[in-house]
Amino acid sequence: MVSATRSARLDLGFVRTFPALTAGLAIILLIAVFALAGPLLVDARGARVGAFRPSTPPAADHALGTDTQGRDVLVALTLATPQTIRIALIAGVIGLGIGTILGLLAGYFGGATDTVIRTLSDTLITIPGILVLVLVAANLRTISVELMGVIVACLAWMYPTRAIRSQTLTLRERAYIQVARLNGVGGLELVLREVLPNLFPYIAASFVGAVSGAVLATIGLEVLGLGPQNSITLGMMIYWGQFYGAVLRGMWWWWGPPLVLIVMIFVGLLLTSVGMDSLIDARLRRSA
Amino acid sequence: MSLGYLAGRFGALLVVVWLAVSINFVLPRLTPGDPIEERFAQMAQSSGGQGDVTAMIQEYRAKFGLDQPLWKQYLNYWGSLFRLDLGYSLQHFPERVSDRIVSALPWTIGLLATSMLIGFVLGTLLGSFMAWPSSPRALTFFVPVFMLLSAIPYYLLGIVLVFFLAIVWKILPPAGGYSFSGVLGFDLATITDLLSHATLPALAIVLGGIGSWALGMRGMMISVLGEDYITMASAKGLRQRTIFLRYGLRTCMLPQFTHLALALGHIVSGAILVEVIFSYPGIGLKLIEAIRAKDYTVIQGIVLMLTVSLSVAMFAIDLVYPLIDPRIAYRRK
Numbered sequence: 001m002v003s004a005t006r007s008a009r010l011d012l013g014f015v016r017t018f019p020a021l022t023a024g025l026a027i028i029l030l031i032a033v034f035a036l037a038g039p040l041l042v043d044a045r046g047a048r049v050g051a052f053r054p055s056t057p058p059a060a061d062h063a064l065g066t067d068t069q070g071r072d073v074l075v076a077l078t079l080a081t082p083q084t085i086r087i088a089l090i091a092g093v094i095g096l097g098i099g100t101i102l103g104l105l106a107g108y109f110g111g112a113t114d115t116v117i118r119t120l121s122d123t124l125i126t127i128p129g130i131l132v133l134v135l136v137a138a139n140l141r142t143i144s145v146e147l148m149g150v151i152v153a154c155l156a157w158m159y160p161t162r163a164i165r166s167q168t169l170t171l172r173e174r175a176y177i178q179v180a181r182l183n184g185v186g187g188l189e190l191v192l193r194e195v196l197p198n199l200f201p202y203i204a205a206s207f208v209g210a211v212s213g214a215v216l217a218t219i220g221l222e223v224l225g226l227g228p229q230n231s232i233t234l235g236m237m238i239y240w241g242q243f244y245g246a247v248l249r250g251m252w253w254w255w256g257p258p259l260v261l262i263v264m265i266f267v268g269l270l271l272t273s274v275g276m277d278s279l280i281d282a283r284l285r286r287s288a
Numbered sequence: 289m290s291l292g293y294l295a296g297r298f299g300a301l302l303v304v305v306w307l308a309v310s311i312n313f314v315l316p317r318l319t320p321g322d323p324i325e326e327r328f329a330q331m332a333q334s335s336g337g338q339g340d341v342t343a344m345i346q347e348y349r350a351k352f353g354l355d356q357p358l359w360k361q362y363l364n365y366w367g368s369l370f371r372l373d374l375g376y377s378l379q380h381f382p383e384r385v386s387d388r389i390v391s392a393l394p395w396t397i398g399l400l401a402t403s404m405l406i407g408f409v410l411g412t413l414l415g416s417f418m419a420w421p422s423s424p425r426a427l428t429f430f431v432p433v434f435m436l437l438s439a440i441p442y443y444l445l446g447i448v449l450v451f452f453l454a455i456v457w458k459i460l461p462p463a464g465g466y467s468f469s470g471v472l473g474f475d476l477a478t479i480t481d482l483l484s485h486a487t488l489p490a491l492a493i494v495l496g497g498i499g500s501w502a503l504g505m506r507g508m509m510i511s512v513l514g515e516d517y518i519t520m521a522s523a524k525g526l527r528q529r530t531i532f533l534r535y536g537l538r539t540c541m542l543p544q545f546t547h548l549a550l551a552l553g554h555i556v557s558g559a560i561l562v563e564v565i566f567s568y569p570g571i572g573l574k575l576i577e578a579i580r581a582k583d584y585t586v587i588q589g590i591v592l593m594l595t596v597s598l599s600v601a602m603f604a605i606d607l608v609y610p611l612i613d614p615r616i617a618y619r620r621k
Binding site for chain 2: 119122123124126127128129130131132134135136138139216219220223224225226238242247248250252255259262263266267269270274
């Protein structure tokens with residue numbers, strides 16, 4: 001009896017200490033459930049061109065209406081969300097992977113490696129990513145979802161590199177690293193077994209940031225029409241909506257729902273990253 | 289400021305420009321396919337065949353310098369860039385790329401400069417008021433609002449604004465830089481017309497940026513207000529307004545400028561996309577037209593011009609820094 005109330009109080013304590021983190025994770029969980037379970041519950045044929053009567057506003061049989069090509073917007077939305085999330089995750093994971101490796105190498109080994117990596121990442125950060133992405137995407141004929149993720153990842157690795165590098169620089173001077181080095185533990189093994197595990201909170205925070213940046217870049221590219229041609233994604237729904245004048249014709253049910261979902265993704269990621277900052281830096285927490 | 293600082297910053301500028309130009313040169317040549325052949329194929333498609341065009345293709349290749357070895361093309365590219373020659377637009381031949389860009393530039397600069405300025409000033413002021421203890425309580429309401437706003441990209445805000453302010457309540461025009469009817473002249477009617485068309489895009493940029501400026505300023509003010517010299521100042525009996533302006537605001541302005549410099553690329557990209565949403569006749573619209581028509585030279589020209597101008601702008605801001613904070617020039621990087 002006593003332990004039940006104590007664990008209940010512990011849970012509330014978590015929510016009160018990390019309000020932003022809980023809210024952010026809740027939103028992301030909601031979107032994840034929608035993305036994973038949604039496609040299993042709807043009939044994918046409803047998202048094909050000419051499936052239903054075009055341009056009908058939301059009604060009983062089409063909860064979000066249809067677009068100018070006769071696609072059911074709700075079905076399209078359910079199929080588009082997991083695609084957008086896939087692009088963001090691919091880009092985030094690849095960008096984080098590259099960033100972690102480069103940041104570790106630069107921070108731990110220093111010297112010439114550090115100078116090269118640092119100059120590269122600092123100069124590439126100043127080039128607005130979307131411009132290079134436009135260049136790359138415009139030159140490719142067809143872009144698949146996976147290719148889009150790889151393209152976006154190429155410009156997502158700079159921030160994680162910087163963050164991991166500065167953390168590695170700090171960790172390198174810690175006592176247990178010095179001791180391990182004196183014990184004769186080699187460079188690579190040292191990095192993998194001693195430094196890397198202590199970087200996990202920063203890697204997690206960088207991951208959220210990388211995914212957030214990836215979604216931003218993806219939606220930006222898609223609004224210009226440079227997204228995947230053969231799959232529906234949230235950004236492309238908005239692009240086609242704009243292309244067919246949905247905004248000017250007041251067809252809010254076409255571009256509205258993808259927009260709301262994108263905003264939810266952004267807000268969820270923002271809250272999670274703010275919450276992670278308070279998780280890492282205990283001074284930023286609210287006293288429970 | 290020290291020569292070392294100047295040289296370092298200039299060196300960084302040169303590296304970025306070189307990288308941008310090289311990427312711009314290499315990327316299109318990495319993909320298979322030749323723009324000239326593609327052009328001919330497109331023309332053949334629309335006019336029903338042309339017979340033997342190999343001689344014409346060779347001719348155009350020689351004219352555009354595409355038959356020379358790659359390193360020679362690279363040097364030629366640099367040469368033409370120094371002459372500010374970005375080539376010809378593939379779609380609107382024989383219009384030059386630089387002419388297309390220059391015709392759109394005033395619109396973009398006007399929109400960007402004003403909305404960035406307004407957003408920065410308003411956001412900074414609001415943020416500093418939000419941090420000041422004797423402000424009205426109601427201001428704290430804005431904190432979550434700004435957090436929400438700062439997470440939404442400008443162009444998505446633009447879509448929402450267009451819907452509500454131009455379609456549902458027809459207060460402002462939904463698209464374009466000026467109305468189709470009417471003649472452009474130096475009169476009040478034209479100016480009001482231009483302003484009314486620019487309001488929605490500017491509003492999108494301002495609202496999109498104000499959140500992050502305000503929250504950043506607020507955070508810095510809060511930490512500055514905890515400093516000892518603020519307590520000393522109020523103990524000395526200085527007026528609240530003096531402390532706010534000269535001790536609080538001034539100290540926080542430098543980091544705000546740093547954020548401005550860092551966010552410049554992001555703001556410009558956001559503004560470009562806003563122009564796409566509103567069909568505002570700036571660089572953004574030219575870019576999407578070029579993308580839709582596969583006008584590679586224009587796309588490359590715009591991307592290169594934007595990258596280089598952003599780098600030059602950041603270099604200029606770097607030069608202004610030591611004037612604001614003399615410590616920076618003497619600090620070893």
